[in-house]
Amino acid sequence: MKRELLSAIALVALASPAMAGQSCDVIPQISPADQSVKELDPSGNPTVVKLNGQSSKDTTKYLWVQTSGPAVTLQEATSAQPTFVVPEVGPSGATLTFRLDASGCSPLQTKSLTTTVKVATTNQAPVAAATVSPEVVYEGTPLVTLDGSASSDPDGNPLSYVWSQLSGPAVTLHADGAKATFAAPADVPYPDGVSLSFRLTVSDGTLSSSTDKIVNVQWVNEPPKAVLACPETVNEGGSLVLDGSGSSDSDDGLAAYAWIQLQGTPNADLPDYDPATAARLEFTAPRLDSPNNKMDFRLQVTDYGKLTQDAVCTVKVLDVTAPVIGDGPGNLTAEATSAAGAEVTFTAPTATDNVDGVLAVSCTPASGATFPLGTSTVTCSVSDAAQNGASKEFSIKVQDTTAPAVTPPAPVTAEATGPTTEVAIGTASATDAVGVKAITSNAPASYPVGATIVTWSASDDAGNVGNATQSVTVRDTTAPVVTPPAAVTVEATGPSTSVVIGNASASDAVGVISLTSDAPSVFPVGTTVVTWAAKDAAGNTGTAPQSVTVQDTTPPALKGVPSGLTLITGQAATYEPTATDLVDGDVPVLCTPGSGYSFALGTSTVTCSAKDSHGNRASANFNVTVQYGFNGLLAPYDANKSYKVKSAIPLKWQFTNNTGAVLASAGAQPAVTIYQVSSGVAAEDAITLDDAGASGLQYDNLTNTWQFNWKTTGLSAGIYNVYIQSTLTGQKIGPFPVKLAK
Structure with a gap:
């Protein structure tokens, strides 16, 4: 059974590529790897080529990119089988290169493969001749x-x-x-x-x-003789006569005439004719639309014996149509650049001819020539290869509308010598392409305080006037002298502090019109520079700084620090003091050890401190005392029982934690103190205990119990209070009353 289960697991592993350790690997493939095609398909249409990457391995995404050759448009470039239309490549053909970027797998892989498509010029049909x-x-x-x-x-x-x-x-x-x-x-x-x-x-x-x-x-009959006469040349649109009347038949005459044009363009429009009598054809020569200008005509004559003979003649159609000149630049206007006029450039029009195509046009005067002031005529002409000519004219007007360019003297600045001041301002100059006639200005005899704009004007013979300005400034540049209040230093009362800073004074030779400062209503901690500014009537401003310092030397105030904590062992100590600073507000408090710390038995000191952003620190200490828990004296002790004097009273107890669980305490030997309670007196008097060897203080490791056998020999009847004191923690537990009787 176990062997069958292992076999099943192995089969599952083989069925799963992931479990069998197989990996995904993108392998681009292009079929065919390269192609060779013709420009045109058998129907004479541009060939459509398909690129095939469908056999690529582990591929989910395809991207085809043309990398060289005449540009084509890929249809569905992100599919496995994109197509494109073969471009015209010319006699030499062309090679187009494409790259397949195949992507797939996880993590994503992308690999590339290239293919070429060679395009050959479409074959031309042969010419049969016999x-x-x-x-x-x-x-x-x-x-x-x-x-x-x-x-x-x-x-x-x-x-x-x-x-x-x-x-x-x-x-x-x-x-x-x-x-x-x-x-x-x-x-x-x-x-x-x-x-x-x-x-x-x-x-x-x-x-x-x-x-x-x-x-x-x-059989015997001789074939007819075809004779065809035609002019060597004819003007396009002229009358053309094809004469086959010289044809003959030596036997029984001609039965029919057949006319056909063998070569063109140009193509003649042959008229309808009667084959039996059409020995001569007359029609209008066609217009030329290309350099081809020869027409071949054939006359085929047939005799009554049905024998035929051909005659061929060639007629050259003469080009008599002039080129057509396109739209030119139109009438132009140019600005004179000198007394001689101006050089004017323009784009000559182009001309088209039915036979010669686009022709260059020459213009007189040529572009770039100097044209005089006034209006000139430009004639543009062109001739085709047959010397058919055409011309077109336009005008160029050269005018002077540009005012002289005036260069004023440099701006002048002078210190005021009174309400008005005489100032030497110099003289302007002017230039003009045609010539300057006069230069004038509106300069006054003397100048007030401030800026005065002097306008200089120059005119030419065409009445054009150019202007330029010159600035003449009379200034008062002496600023008032400011005396600021003395520097101030105060203690911060909060994030911002109100400070009395005093008042500045100022003096000026002309007079002070304002005295201000940028002092804020309250000041932040640190040094603030207050700028006092005095301004005179001329706008001159004098300044002086005053230093105002708000210092923070007050430490934060600690709150909530315990005066001390007493805990039972196992009990967590919790405390969360806070601190407030005049400037920073609430600041964090750091206690060492921190709240929640487990303290050892005895007394430990906790230190809490807080520091503000200016380094002022406050600290406080408190003690945490950890004591044993105590469940009272154990049986046979009974507080309500009376014991006989001279008897030995067994006193038993255990130390516990905060949950009441008994603790092992053999290493912390306690002390037992007993006081006799005097009748009617609150004070207690300690008695001397008789602890003789084995009957004294003992510890049971099995029950974690302490036992003290109190021997009462020599004591008088009365009430005694028993105290248990830990020598480790200083903890004193009691009283536990014991009654002694006679």
């Missing part, structure tokens, strides 16, 4: 070659080639790389012959493109 040799095939021609070797791939990728027949009597194609050969059918319809169509599909391994070629197999 030729047929010979161009004219007659029925039964043994070898006709379809050649696609002129095909190309913009990315330079190797190509694969697939030829297939689309229409016409089936032939056997023999493919060899870019080329395929076949033998022309021996029998074709009379007199029209037959047309065979073939398709070349080229692929770079991902993308593909196709081109179709028609092979006309003639």
